Amino acid sequence: TNMSSANAPKVFVSRRIPEKAKSLIASQCNAILWEKDEPPTRAEYLEKISGIDGLFCLLTDKIDAQLLDAAGPNLRVVSTMSVGYDHVDVKECARRNISVGYTPGILTKATAELTIALLLATSRRLKEGIRAVETGEWGTWKPMWLCGQGLDGATVGVVGMGRIGYTVAQCLNPFGVARFLYAGHRNADAEAELKAEFVDIDKLYSESDFVVACCALTPETAGMFNADAFRKMKKTAVFVNSSRGGVVNQEDLIAALESGEIGAAGLDVTTPEPLPTDSPLLSLKNCVVLPHIGSATHDTREAMAVLAAENLIAGLKGEKMPSKIDD
Ligand code: DGY
Numbered sequence: 001t002n003m004s005s006a007n008a009p010k011v012f013v014s015r016r017i018p019e020k021a022k023s024l025i026a027s028q029c030n031a032i033l034w035e036k037d038e039p040p041t042r043a044e045y046l047e048k049i050s051g052i053d054g055l056f057c058l059l060t061d062k063i064d065a066q067l068l069d070a071a072g073p074n075l076r077v078v079s080t081m082s083v084g085y086d087h088v089d090v091k092e093c094a095r096r097n098i099s100v101g102y103t104p105g106i107l108t109k110a111t112a113e114l115t116i117a118l119l120l121a122t123s124r125r126l127k128e129g130i131r132a133v134e135t136g137e138w139g140t141w142k143p144m145w146l147c148g149q150g151l152d153g154a155t156v157g158v159v160g161m162g163r164i165g166y167t168v169a170q171c172l173n174p175f176g177v178a179r180f181l182y183a184g185h186r187n188a189d190a191e192a193e194l195k196a197e198f199v200d201i202d203k204l205y206s207e208s209d210f211v212v213a214c215c216a217l218t219p220e221t222a223g224m225f226n227a228d229a230f231r232k233m234k235k236t237a238v239f240v241n242s243s244r245g246g247v248v249n250q251e252d253l254i255a256a257l258e259s260g261e262i263g264a265a266g267l268d269v270t271t272p273e274p275l276p277t278d279s280p281l282l283s284l285k286n287c288v289v290l291p292h293i294g295s296a297t298h299d300t301r302e303a304m305a306v307l308a309a310e311n312l313i314a315g316l317k318g319e320k321m322p323s324k325i326d327d
Helices: 019-028 042-048 065-071 090-095 108-123 126-135 163-175 188-194 201-207 227-232 250-259 298-317
Strands: 010-013 030-033 054-057 077-080 099-101 155-159 179-183 210-213 238-241 264-267 287-289
Touching: 010 019, 019 030, 019 298, 042 065, 054 298, 065 090, 077 298, 090 099, 099 298, 108 126, 108 163, 108 210, 108 238, 108 264, 108 287, 108 298, 155 163, 155 201, 163 179, 163 188, 179 188, 179 201, 201 227, 227 250, 250 264
Parallel strands: 010 030, 010 054, 054 077, 077 099, 155 179, 155 210, 210 238, 238 264, 264 287
Antiparallel strands: none
């Protein structure tokens, strides 16, 4: 049924999104669409959301008390097209009886796949290799040129053995990984299937050849990968981050890469995003940086947008949301 009449709920969609999700929203709501890839300015955002019942937002949108005030008392659903929700003040939403939806599960495979692509690009030095081919630095075949770290026989430390961390470990297992260590919340399936060992974070740092960050950004994980952590890692360690830039102390990471405290880093997330092109991370040959594309497959982005739309609509109707954040 088409509800887009005068009494249909008013919603704001803060970016250009896949057609399927857009038409789903438009069929049920009075939708104010920001049909651009570039976000509205904060001022435009605050103006657009005045009086809305529901908000469809992205991880780039800071959903805080100021924004909720600007929306006003009708707002009852915030639906983010992301699994991460560190940009949403969930407590403030709960206080105002605003339901918050997110998109776990459907992006797990795509994000794990990209994490592995990034890990391999970093450990096998693809950035340097591609550059050498393109610049003509590629001479004859040399026995000791562009050698990296292999996964066969390696110890992999996963920080955050949740949906994505577990899938990363499962996908890496056939490469011949000898041991999986992990820290964060206990995961019985990973222990049974992969013999993953739940260890103290210091043990994970000191014994891992690869350290992969798959944890959510929370007050506990913010800046946890700092000078202290890098000092505890092997000099050859390959550090990979596909969660949020905020889990890393980036200055400390730069120093660790420059001084050889660790071997290399692969980052799909940085602080800030986009990363300024003069960041030292980009001139380091042992650092690969990608533009936050973990979930970027056509199917996954469409599924995320549709799930976020379904969360929004269900929440507005007072029905059970398919994926709601429980605070
Ligand atoms: C998320 O969903 O939180 C990712 O960062 C983008 O897919």
